[in-house]
Amino acid sequence: MNPDEIGNYIGETLKWSTLAGIGYILSLMALAYPSYSPFQKSINSLKELESVVTEEANKLKLDPKKIRIIEERDACWINSCKEGYELSIEVGSRACTRKTVRHELYHAYRDAASLKKFEGASLLRSTLNFQYLFVAEPRAILYGTFGIKI
Ligand SMILES: [Zn+2]
Numbered sequence: 001m002n003p004d005e006i007g008n009y010i011g012e013t014l015k016w017s018t019l020a021g022i023g024y025i026l027s028l029m030a031l032a033y034p035s036y037s038p039f040q041k042s043i044n045s046l047k048e049l050e051s052v053v054t055e056e057a058n059k060l061k062l063d064p065k066k067i068r069i070i071e072e073r074d075a076c077w078i079n080s081c082k083e084g085y086e087l088s089i090e091v092g093s094r095a096c097t098r099k100t101v102r103h104e105l106y107h108a109y110r111d112a113a114s115l116k117k118f119e120g121a122s123l124l125r126s127t128l129n130f131q132y133l134f135v136a137e138p139r140a141i142l143y144g145t146f147g148i149k150i
Helices: 004-037 046-059 098-110 112-117 130-146
Strands: 066-072 074-083 084-089
Touching: 004 130, 046 066, 046 098, 066 098, 074 098, 084 098, 098 112, 098 130
Parallel strands: 066 084
Antiparallel strands: 074 084
């Protein structure tokens, strides 16, 4: 193999890897879309959100008293804290739906160890974490959107 062939090989590999990565991210976004779509009913009050969190936490056998809701603009994440979990979400936003709550609670259910390990800068907010991108996020999307537990 001469240097030109090696260069072409590396170029082709980078091109196809980039396209595969973009395809993967777009697939995740497409799967998550039903959670954010205009056809989903938004949760419009803190009281309603608390009720949905309690209901969905019970389904996953999580203690709803250990989930503290933080109202935060443009937020949608869950993190561990001393008391249990902090669920941050903007009440009334398009993202504030039952499916989103299910998605975030599934992270608490399945990724609890990682959440504690990365306390402060949690696994869930790190976009370069491959475990998050290829395992935790697709799993939470499947549960949030379709109720499939894997
Ligand atoms: Zn997620």
